[in-house]
Amino acid sequence: MAPFEQYTVLLTPRICGAWLVAGDGQLLGKVSGNRFSPDSILNISGNYGSEGSATSVWNQFGRYGSDGGPLSAFNDVAISPPKVVKGDEVLGFLTTSSRPALRVHPLLLKEWLSNGNCTFV
Numbered sequence: 001m002a003p004f005e006q007y008t009v010l011l012t013p014r015i016c017g018a019w020l021v022a023g024d025g026q027l028l029g030k031v032s033g034n035r036f037s038p039d040s041i042l043n044i045s046g047n048y049g050s051e052g053s054a055t056s057v058w059n060q061f062g063r064y065g066s067d068g069g070p071l072s073a074f075n076d077v078a079i080s081p082p083k084v085v086k087g088d089e090v091l092g093f094l095t096t097s098s099r100p101a102l103r104v105h106p107l108l109l110k111e112w113l114s115n116g117n118c119t120f121v
Contacts, residue, residue: 010102010109011104013118015084015086015104017031017032018091019086020094021083021085022063022064022083023080023083026055026064028048028055028064029055029057031109032121033115033117033118033119041056073095074096075096075097076097076098082094082095094106094109
């Protein structure tokens with residue numbers, strides 16, 4: 001199996017514009033390849049894309065990006081990893097776990113967005 005192959009379930013244009021929502025209800029940013037959008041998870045200066053922000057899945061010391069937090073995208077056994085939500089629909093989960101059937105690995109999503117996907121949302 002190719003690296004990350006098992007996590008590609010959600011990587012379609014349908015995910016563009018969806019929001020990441022933590023298990024505690026905290027918004028964690030928009031699935032957008034636009035590095036200048038204040039809501040984008042790729043905006044390294046924004047609340048959702050900065051490695052130092054408390055509301056970013058890229059903060060490896062924060063509750064949503066550490067490898068041990070129960071709400072973290074990077075915890076393989078997280079009780080409640082971030083949801084990928086579009087409108088009222090939960091599309092799946094952002095997680096390193098292989099448990100949820102509908103999921104995407106956070107680093108794969110970041111790479112996919114960095115390659116020019118979802119730049120207009």
